[in-house]
Amino acid sequence: MTGAKLPRLHPASWATDLLLSEVCSDKNRCIFIIGMYSLWMQRNSRRHGEAVKPIRLAVQWAIDTAYDLWLLSTPQQQTVSQRTAAAWRPPPEGWFKCNTDGAFYPQRGRGATGVVLRGNTGIFNAGCARWYPHGLDALTMEALAFRGRDSCKG
Known part of the structure; x- marks a missing residue:
């Protein structure tokens, strides 16, 4: 055997x-x-x-x-993954970049979203954040953050 x-x-x-x-x-x-x-x-x-x-x-x-x-x-071989660090890249000159993010707290069923607008120099131009006392899940918060980009004023 x-x-x-x-x-x-x-x-x-x-x-x-x-x-x-x-x-x-x-x-x-x-x-x-x-x-x-x-x-x-x-x-x-x-x-x-x-x-x-x-x-x-x-x-x-x-x-x-x-x-x-x-x-x-037995000594185990460690595999080294070659991952590049994610870095913010500026948009072309004359353009703005809109970054969105959502957060979800499953224990409380709450979430938050945020939006940031930056120009090609990386300087902050506008942004907004919103708290949601009732949320469904993380994917919904991400979708709400993306939708919320339209309501930012700067």
Whole structure:
């Protein structure tokens, strides 16, 4: 079931031999040690009159646990995502840029919106903000912010 093959071990030193890297791989070592622990727990359960798992489930538990431990001991490669920071870009000369945003507070069912107008130099020209004591969700607040851009005066 595990794909791990138990190497030839000396009867007197088999337990410590399993810990040697030249005897078996780290992954197989984990499987063997957790497997022995699982068998020991099964033995104790049987001796104390407790219900024991079927052998297949005990082996599967040993495999899963060994795999988890092996993953924890193996250095994981970290993937670095190359994301560029979002930055505000000015509009062409003679134009204005209208940025809108909405916020929603689900615990209270309330929201707010905001609108900002800037020219090509990035200087603030106009804006407005509005509080909504009743809101449906974040998407609705975003839509209301977009709609609210028409009512800004500056």
